[in-house]
Amino acid sequence: MPSIKSDSSISVAALYSEHHRWLFAWLYRKLGCCEQAADLAQDTFVRVLLRDQPVENHAPKAFLSTIARGLVIDHWRRSALEKAYLEALAQLPEQFHPCPAEHHQTLQTLEQIATLLDGLKAKVRTAFLLYQLGGMTHAQIAAQLGVSPRTIERHVADALFHCYQLRYSAN
């Protein structure tokens, strides 16, 4: 790669000119939409800029695709949540629909919760959601999910532990 400086770090401008096209194509394959791929490619480089640290030159593609993969996941999570939320809203009479600001806020909170619970097993997440947001007791959740209250308690404890680690662990 001739245009790249030979020392161990690389400028974002060089990274951009060298890898933007490739990254765009990679994103396009994932997303199947030109516009979104272009947006996320842009966002990827913005992230690199915001890191405010020199970029190591030894594996720029792996470096960029790790950031881009995270953005794709966020994007998918957001669209999945939005779609599911709009579908749920469609069941409600018009007068109960939230105003745009509220709608936006709700989606944002849903995304924060989904991010927090990312990586939890489905059963653990469901038990935790019913407990934290549904305000149900262990016994009620157990009855609904067809498992023992003891299991629900373990699920809720596991989910809390997961959230704790996310918030307070060094990495």
Add this chain to the structure above:
Amino acid sequence: MPMDTARHTAPVHLPDAIVRAAIAWQLKLDTSEDKPLISARIQRWCQQRPEHALAWQRLGGLQQELAGFAATLPNHNLVLPVLQRAGIDVQRRKSLKLLMLAIAVGGPGSWLIARQPGIAADYSTGTGDRHSVTLADGTELLLNTRSAVDVRFTATERRLVLRAGEVQINSALVPEHLRSNPLQVECRHGQCETFGARFVLRDQGRYSDLAVHSGEVSVSSHASEKLIARSGESYRLQPQRTELLSEQHIDPTAWTRGMLVVNDIRLDDFAQELARYRPGLVGCDPAVADLRLSGVFQLDQPEALLDNLSRTLPVNIVSRSRFWVRIVARA
């Protein structure tokens, strides 16, 4: 999220066993019939080692964050299935497939909500706070709980923006021959202008309420023509229309004197109002939501107020954790 700061300052690492123990205490407290007893035991446990106390404190922060999420969500029956259906289990599946989990959620009743500003504004208040400010032009602001106001004053314009919550604005009367630059107050659903009035503006999410105590305020909403709100009048600014409120169950200005004054209010509405002034959630069982209540209460003691409910109405107060309280029918 205040907890995030902990991540930047290399948080103290606690052994997993201690974190697990704190969680076990939390769950024991949530489900126990004898909360004072468990609380006392937890306190003893916290005193044994500083790590215990730290774990307990962090868990409290986490609980508060979760309760904050719950509080910003408008309709839990609606969003719970959304979160379950739309959960993406990325790490486990190593793919972007959606987990379709269609679990019908039984109606756990309506959770009562109060939005938190959570945004950097020029002036803002936390839960249960009231804060007064005098601006450069002499206008006095009094912010109620969980409120946020921006001040945008320029050489030619005096503009305030209510970003969240509720504010009382007291602006001095400008003599008629000097009137060129009204005080403008924007809210989510419209705009108010005045050359001297005392009024309260409250953002209720789906609508905003204006109550004029003295003077005159001209109101224009996104949906309706400009109209004049006079002393003693209250208007509701909605996306489709602006309406004069004839009967109000909550005195709109009593909070400025530290009081909550209600008249024939539904219990679920009362619980929702109360929830603004304390951390966490106040749930109201549908079975008792229709009960009516009138009275004058001190806002500075929301806990005592909640406890008093069970003396005046056939209800019990169930608290499942530090941030979850529910009003249910007396057994």
